Amino acid sequence: MKAMVTGGAGFIGSHVVEQLLARGDEVVVLDDFSTGLEDNLRAATGGDDSRLRTYRVDIADDTAAAIVRQEAPDALLLIAAQSSVKVSMRDPMEDARVNVIGMLKMLEAAKASACRKVVFASSGGTIYGSVDEDRLPLREDYPTAPVSFYGVTKAALGHYLAVYRMQAGLDYAALALGNVYGPRQSPHGEAGVVSIFAGNILSGRPCVINGDGRTTRDYVHVKDVARAFVLATERGTGLMNIGTGLGTSVNEIHQLVGIRLGTDLVPVRGRALPGEVRRVVLDNTTARTELGWEPRISLDEGIVTVLDWLRTLPAGHPSAPRPATVTSA
Numbered sequence: 328m329k330a331m332v333t334g335g336a337g338f339i340g341s342h343v344v345e346q347l348l349a350r351g352d353e354v355v356v357l358d359d360f361s362t363g364l365e366d367n368l369r370a371a372t373g374g375d376d377s378r379l380r381t382y383r384v385d386i387a388d389d390t391a392a393a394i395v396r397q398e399a400p401d402a403l404l405l406i407a408a409q410s411s412v413k414v415s416m417r418d419p420m421e422d423a424r425v426n427v428i429g430m431l432k433m434l435e436a437a438k439a440s441a442c443r444k445v446v447f448a449s450s451g452g453t454i455y456g457s458v459d460e461d462r463l464p465l466r467e468d469y470p471t472a473p474v475s476f477y478g479v480t481k482a483a484l485g486h487y488l489a490v491y492r493m494q495a496g497l498d499y500a501a502l503a504l505g506n507v508y509g510p511r512q513s514p515h516g517e518a519g520v521v522s523i524f525a526g527n528i529l530s531g532r533p534c535v536i537n538g539d540g541r542t543t544r545d546y547v548h549v550k551d552v553a554r555a556f557v558l559a560t561e562r563g564t565g566l567m568n569i570g571t572g573l574g575t576s577v578n579e580i581h582q583l584v585g586i587r588l589g590t591d592l593v594p595v596r597g598r599a600l601p602g603e604v605r606r607v608v609l610d611n612t613t614a615r616t617e618l619g620w621e622p623r624i625s626l627d628e629g630i631v632t633v634l635d636w637l638r639t640l641p642a643g644h645p646s647a648p649r650p651a652t653v654t655s656a
């Protein structure tokens with residue numbers, strides 16, 4: 328199969344590229360490298376890029392749509408996004424430019440090029456909003472009521488995809504991802520608490536926990552997530568939660584990473600973030616039935632994969648833990 332992956336140089340996208348190549352697919356990546364890395368693609372191909380073509384382009388640029396029409400992929404995996412809740416709250420226009428307008432350009436091009444399947448990276452942590460805790464784990468029929476602009480654009484795409492299927496017969500799977508973690512997630516970003524805590528502790532910095540640390544999420548390993556994307560190119564339709572069904576608090580993540588590193592550093596407490604949802608745990612029954620998918624990597628095993636990855640990064644790699652700087656008075 329020819330599979331096109333937008334955002335293929337990113338954290339999740341590069342693992343999807345890796346698993347598509349392992350399946351024997353021909354893979355085309357569209358990425359503007361705003362947060363993605365050449366290094367992620369090198370890791371994904373293992374140095375053999377004979378079945379990979381990469382275009383450096385913004386998905387909202389008309390040339391990106393022209394590339395989709397020209398390459399005419401069998402499956403289009405829409406993983407590129409403005410993926411920060413914080414940026415969306417500060418700059419909703421930019422968020423919508425990429426996550427709505429850019430996506431619509433991709434969907435129009437998919438329709439014109441007779442693409443068989445679109446697989447979209449939606450967000451289980453934001454589309455449902457502040458949920459009724461008695462209804463956890465959430466099923467996909469839980470009403471969407473986002474509390475961030477990022478969540479609004481992710482929920483809106485779900486509606487657009489349903490209309491494209493009705494109106495143009497374009498089949499889709501929208502994967503509502505839990506909190507994805509694993510190797511290649513930058514420890515220097517604003518999200519990705521497993522990498523951030525691991526990076527901080529490895530470099531001797533204290534970890535900052537915003538709010539009371541009881542914010543609870545469904546942490547799912549990136550390799551499990553990538554497998555869901557690959558399966559969804561061939562089966563399953565509509566909205567599907569991709570999570571473990573288990574909730575873990577930020578305080579617990581801090582503790583688990585500390586245990587693996589043999590430290591019990593006391594975290595620094597920061598202010599609670601605006602637009603953050605309190606508790607999200609996702610029911611994955613639909614993905615099990617529609618995709619034959621199940622999570623395989625436990626949180627404890629997954630944390631070890633992050634630590635192993637961080638420890639092997641050469642100094643100077645953008646994700647390498649940075650030693651704490653000492654400032655004199």
Ligand SMILES: NC(=O)c1ccc[n+]([C@@H]2O[C@H](COP(=O)([O-])OP(=O)(O)OC[C@H]3O[C@@H](n4cnc5c(N)ncnc54)[C@H](O)[C@@H]3O)[C@@H](O)[C@H]2O)c1
Binds near residue numbers: 449
């Ligand atoms: N990481 C998570 O926990 C999580 C959870 C739910 C949903 N998602 C979604 O999964 C997707 C991937 O997230 P990620 O964590 O791998 O983030 P990431 O930032 O590592 O990946 C995004 C990729 O898209 C590229 N990109 C961004 N804007 C682009 C544009 N305008 N044109 C072309 N390429 C562009 C970036 O360079 C990067 O390679 C996003 O759609 C995100 O919203 C992530």
